[in-house]
Amino acid sequence: MLRYTVRRLLFAIPTLLVVSFIIFALLDLAPNDPTGDLPLTIPPEVREQIRLSLGLGEPFHIRYFRWLEQFLVNEPLNMIEQIWGVEIGNSAERLRVTSWSTRSPVVDLIISRLPQTLWVVGLSYVVAVCIAVPIGVISAYKQYSVFDQIGTFVSMIGFSVPTFFTGTLMIVIFSAQLGWLPSIYDTTHVVTDFDSFVTQLKQIIMPVMVLALFSAAQLSRFMRSSMLDNLNLDYVRTARAKGMTESVVLLVHVLRNSLIPVVTVIALGLPQVFAGAIITEQIFRVNGIGQLLIIAIQGADIPLVQTLTFIFAFLIVSFNLIADLLYGILDPRIRYD
């Protein structure tokens, strides 16, 4: 298992390098201009000077390697220095990946935005799994029952309707019509006592539920079909013939087997939820990395877009690996060595 993990980690390096190059090339080929948002009164020569000062005068490959060096060497070094308070080499002259529009280091921007996203996305995914697994189990056990039919119907809706629609719909109902919940997520809100906790709960519930319903719709379907695949297998009959209660048969014997493929789907789906959060954060004005990415794209802030996209790619590659490793842990028949 360890050898397999190390090998997979080594394989991830070329994958990520290729991905970073493709992202960089795509952004370079795209017709965007970091001076596009500036007032029209600025003459073309000045615009050209701005571009040169941003490093756009250098050839493509130089800029790419610069970014690689800054992100993969300078930033980790900087992080080490900050965490342990040491100084490695000439840190003052080391260039960091800097946002063109805000002039602050990209990594600092991301770190300041990450907690909000992690709270909303992470919580929504936990909620989604907690909803989806029981629904999937019950739907499969009571196949074609009323519960199953309703579950199927709701999942189809949840899966088909995009989050920007459900999000807006929820705002219209709960914020505009009923006035129960705030439509904007206040990132500066700090939980200190019970009242502020309730406020936090009120503002987080809508973005979390919108994302959770979307994920849960998908996951519950996977869970249901995986349970159905297992319910008719011989070992289930053996467990019943041993006199095990239905709950043991279902929740120990069948569930453990059914979870194997579902865990993979859960792990692989997590990076996608980050992507889905981009839109949801936009709707509920959550100050997360999704919103940061949207602003960066609109302002042609190439270093920020490049870095954020690369982080998403990194998440996808990592969760792929995690999914494979979980598979090996859950299913004793799979051994990687």
Next chain:
Amino acid sequence: MDQVVSAGGSILDVQDLKTVFGTRDGNIHAVNGLSFHLRKGELLGIVGESGSGKSVTMMSLLRLLPSPPAEIVAGQVMFEGQDLLKLSTKELREVRGGQIGFIFQDPMTSLNPVFTVGFQLMEPLRKHLGLSKAEARQRAVELLELVGLPSPEDRLKDFPHQFSGGMRQRVMIAIALACDPKVLIADEPTTALDVTIQAQILDLVKKLRHELGMAMVWITHDLGVVAGIADRVIVMYGGLIVEQAPVSELYERPQHPYTRALLETLPSLDEEREDRLKSIAGQPPSLGAEPTACPFAPRCRHAFDRCWNENPPLRRVDDPGDEALIHEVACWWDAAEGEARVGG
């Protein structure tokens, strides 16, 4: 007839069992009013083709069939003075695995692939006998030793896929025997195994039966296997018993045309080798309704008018005074005389 067979220390007494499968294309009558009994310490062989209702009958006894589609519409299964078909699910679970053990056909799929053999073996021990973890472990080791598994201590933490087919079936037998059941039902336990392993398992079962003295039902379509181990044989066709007799009696004087045809299909060791193996022409019936005629009539070489109009009941064909030797057959044709029976 019922009075006669239920006498003499029977542990399991099945009366008029009927199981129906509700499908989209109508009901399939898999078991059609079956009655039989199992004596204490006896090994009862049940033979028949695929689809003759052997497995469905046995699973109906413990209500192991998924419902829907299966439904037991009538009957009585007396075990230890209680009707298994009327027990609450909780009481039934006490019987399953605790007093009646079950061995299934395919050891490759009958064990749960993600739990260790030890876990699966200790589950019934802890549930039915209330053993602690350490006691259950101890007993599990003994059981694996009993079924002839080498180094049982180490194998407890192995997963099913780390065992060969024969070893897995030994594990299944150990699970079925775990709580010292009074009855062991084996549903084609050697069908999925190769012949050498089959012989080993048969030897094991003979040995265990001798040691533990429990009653067994052995379902198979292999007449050779039954001849080797059974005391008494039931031949099933179309969800009905067509013939039952002690094993030597059945092989010496088969009465029902189906039994005779089955025995003829066995290749002989000492006769001239034939070009083709013999078979019984036609397919076993799929019954859309309870049989009103003899279900075997379409494939029977002796069938005559009455067979198409009336389903023959079981009748004794041996000396009525002998209790130990009951030979019954359901056929309008008299094999001994070679002509139709007279009277009803």
